[in-house]
Amino acid sequence: MTRFGAVTIVQFEHRPGILDLGWGHPLPSLLPLGAWSGAGAETLETYGWQALTYGHPTGPAPLIDWLCAHVGDATPGQTFVTAGASHGLALLTQLLTGPGDVVLVDSPTYHLAFQILTDHGVRLVPAPADEDGLRPAETAALARSLGAVFLYLVPTFGNPTGRSLPLERRRELVSLGVPIVEDDTYRELYYGDGAPPALWHLANGHGVVRLGSFAKTVAPGLRLGWINAAPSLIDRLARLGYVHSGGGVNHSTAMTMATFGTSGAYERHVARLRDRYREHRDALTGALGVPAPDGGWFVWLRLPAGLDAEALLPRAERHGTSFVPGPAFYAGRGGGSDHVRLSFSHLAPADLIEAAGRLRAALPAE
Ligand SMILES: Cc1ncc(COP(=O)(O)O)c(C=O)c1O
Structure with a gap:
């Protein structure tokens, strides 16, 4: 090295x-060295200076349009481009919680999410779970009794278990009204017939925020991902001071990702x-x-x-x-x-x- x-x-x-x-x-x-390099060159050729200046607050249109068509269950008004899933979680925690607030976390779940949450002074409480994953009714009861701001989980090909929450539990969970942050980082890395439906999808975008990432499907070094959420929350993200000051997050990389997506690469x-x-x-x-x-x-x-x-x-x-x-x-x-x-x-x-x-x-x- x-x-x-x-x-x-x-x-x-x-x-x-x-x-x-x-x-x-x-x-x-x-890692897609050649294809990414080609997409970078094509992006500069196609968009010129617009690929290198400050970007639109929620992310550049070429990426958002491709992404919405790709995921198939979110609109541009429900989409905000981030510097990856970790950044998405940090932004949500910043916007939605205050010090001392309770956030429920699946048990076990992605360990590096814990510090992202506690950096903001949040108190973490493990959600009830068994061998098949999170137990919806008990989790909803706990969330209500503690006034939890949201529940964080990785229901699809989870880290660390590789398991997915069974469909029945997904349906039950979204019906119970617990505000959910769904970390959907591994959705596209399936080795059989596909992935189970996202909680975001089952809930029709109500009460669920979805975190997406290109870290595993393209490259971690891009630090690029997205949030799907209700338009009112997307609007609050877009009005954050540092977005107002610096423009959309990671704009030039987002533009290259748009070319990487639309080209079929x-x-x-x-x-x-x-x-x-x-x-x-x-x-x-x-x-x-x-x-x-x-x-x-x-x-x-x-x-x-x-x-x-x-x-x-x-x-x-x-x-x-x-x-x-x-x-x-x-x-x-x-x-x-x-x-x-x-x-x-x-x-x-x-x-x-x-x-x-x-x-x-x-x-x-x-
Ligand atoms: C469940 C989960 N969420 C988020 C991340 C990090 O994603 P990003 O690199 O987009 O911040 C990882 C990476 O290990 C992960 O396993």
């Missing part, structure tokens, strides 16, 4: 000797990703002998009885592999010590098989 002075370029670098299953990052060779790229990440998934789950998730990037591995995830970590690293211990995914660290999250996105299939072998070797003999 090239170093520039005291800092490097990327967020994560491999530790020598460790095949790391901990990071939910793409395999570098699956996005569809081709995501189809390729599905084929390749399916192979990754099968390599890891086959080597471990565990069920394969239908989408996303993660395997939520239950450890043999009595084994603690955090105690296993140093042992696994001595054997040359790593993972994220389950408790990281529970707000207040209220569970998960019997699970680890393994990511199959960042290593090639042969390395995944080797890493699985190292992990098995780190487990105590039965």
Whole structure:
């Protein structure tokens, strides 16, 4: 990795000797270098200076028009372009909550969302859940009793479980009137017949805000995504001071993404990703002998009885592999010590098989 002075370029670098299953990052060779470069050049050619100046507050029309046609269930008035799903969550938390307010979070769920929420002084409370995911009626009752501002969850190919909330629970949840922030980051990375309907879709846009991202389908470094929400909320986002001052978020990248989408490069790229990440998934789950998730990037591995995830970590690293211990995914660290999250996105299939072998070797003999 090239170093520039005291800092490097990327967020994560491999530790020598460790095949790391901990990071939910793409395999570098699956990033669309050539197609993105072509889209950048074409964008400048087509739009000239308009691709490089301050952008429209909710995002540039070419991207919003393509995106709305692509998702099929949102209008331009329900769409705001963000610097990714994390940014979308931060913006919503800034707008909707005050310090001390309660936000319910699925249990387990995406651990890095916790700090985005607590950065704003919000109090996190785990929502009731079981093996199939969130329990709608109990969650709605808890939300009411605590006056929760919203519920955050990743119902489709979730991080860390790879599971999707069953359709019946989706329908029940949206019927109960709990304000929902649906993180839909993994929707397009399915390895079977497709993805279950979004909560946003089932609710017809009422009471649900959806976070989308191009981080997994195109590239994390774009820091590009979107929010689907009621027009009144989109209007409040567009009137934020820093949007007024700096224009639409990440405008030049958004313009290139519009070209990447309208040219058909996005569809081709995501189809390729599905084929390749399916192979990754099968390599890891086959080597471990565990069920394969239908989408996303993660395997939520239950450890043999009595084994603690955090105690296993140093042992696994001595054997040359790593993972994220389950408790990281529970707000207040209220569970998960019997699970680890393994990511199959960042290593090639042969390395995944080797890493699985190292992990098995780190487990105590039965
Ligand atoms: C569920 C979930 N939401 C959001 C993110 C981050 O998305 P972005 O890079 O668009 O901020 C991730 C990345 O790991 C994720 O797993």
